[in-house]
Each structure stands twice: as structure tokens, then as C-alpha cells.
Amino acid sequence: MEAVRDHMIVDAALQRQITDRFIAGRFGDTPSHAVHNLGRVSLPGTGDVELHLRHAADAILLDDFGQVVLITRLHHPGAGLLALPGGFIDDVNGGMENPLDAAIREAVEETGMDEGLLRSIAAVPAGHRLYDRPFDIRVAWNNLPGTSIRQGDVFGVSTQGFCFRLPGNLRDLPLQAGDDAKAVQVLEIASLRESQFAVPDHLPLIRLAREIPEPGHKS
Secondary structure (H helix, E strand, C coil): CCCEECCEECCHHHHHHHHHHHHHCCCCCCCCCCEEEEEEEEECCCEEEEEEEEEEEEEEEECCCCEEEEEEECCCCCCCCEECCEEECCEECCEECCHHHHHHHHHHHHHCCCHHHHHCCCCEECCCCECCCCCCEEECCCCCCCCCCCCCCEEEEEECEEEEECCCCHHHCCCCCCCCEEEEEEEEHHHCCHHHECCCCHHHHHHHHHCCCCCCCCC
């Protein structure tokens, strides 16, 4: 059975071994670095390579009409499929970018959303940071700029979603796809299916965010 396909780890036993190491690291919701090196892992057909965990953040942009802003991914993994606007957290000034700041930055870059509008909203996390993500463990296709990840290394991706409840109808906002997004659109959450998504846990994140009470609301 092949272990790697299109730069993604697909062997289930190897996925489990790697995600167990991510979970055991107990990095929490706000890790201390944008990338953690976790030693080495044996990659079939290659031998021992460096293993990294890289952290990301996603923006869940909702309105009161049951709609969400989604992009169509420009690049693999999942090119041509839907995804939340989001991306990797950066190392900045010798430390790590705040995950919420990363979610806002990615939303602005990928959807053209107004940064001031997003920062005026009391965004809340949609649950804790996710580390058990066997479907997103990659073999680096080149040296990844700004990180210690080198071509041939293995890295997984943790993520955390942040919920933004925007006033009015999202369809009334001027949106423009950019950066890693091929397109951006506003879709009804009730019509979405997991098979439409590049990343399997994005639809569950959207559904979880929708159930979060608005700030100040007493349940």
C-alpha cells in the first residue's frame, strides 16, 4: 500500500502515528511557535525525515441569514473545492502571530473583506485548536519560506476557527478573491455538503460556529 500520494500522507497507520505525536505535544490553543519540530519520522521508501507541526487559523464569516463566506481553493491540496478563508500563522518579531490576527489577515487577503469591519466584531473561537487531523499531513514539495521545513520533510497542520458574526446580509458586502483563493462566494449553510470541501473538518467547524451564542446573549 502506498504511503504518499500527491505529497500527502495517505497510509492510515502512519497518519495515526503522526497525529498521536501532535496530540501528545499538548500545544494548546495558542502555541508558542508557528512551527514545531517534533524530531524524525520514518517515511516508507525514503527513510527518516524531519517531522514538523505547522499551525493555521480559519475565519468563519457568518450572518443572520444562515450564510457563510467560502473560497474556492486555488492550490492543492483541494484545488477547486470549497474552504474557509484561512492559512498559516506567521512567526513575527521573534514570536508567533496571534491566531485571531492570522485569521483576520487571511480573511482580508483571500476575500477582500474590510479589515476594520472584522476588527470591530467580537470574534470568538469555534472550539479548541484541532490536532487530530490525519487528512492534512504533507510531504514538503520544496523548502517552505520563513520556516524550518525543508523539501522532503513531513509536516501536519493544526487549525482553529474563529467565528465572526457580521451585521446585515453577507451578499451585500463587496468581496474579491485574492491570494490563495480562486473565487469567493456567499453560500447557505443548510445547502452545504462535506463532499464540496477541500478540508473535511471545515463544514463541522461552520456548523459548530453557528451554534455559538452571540456575545452578550444569555442562553
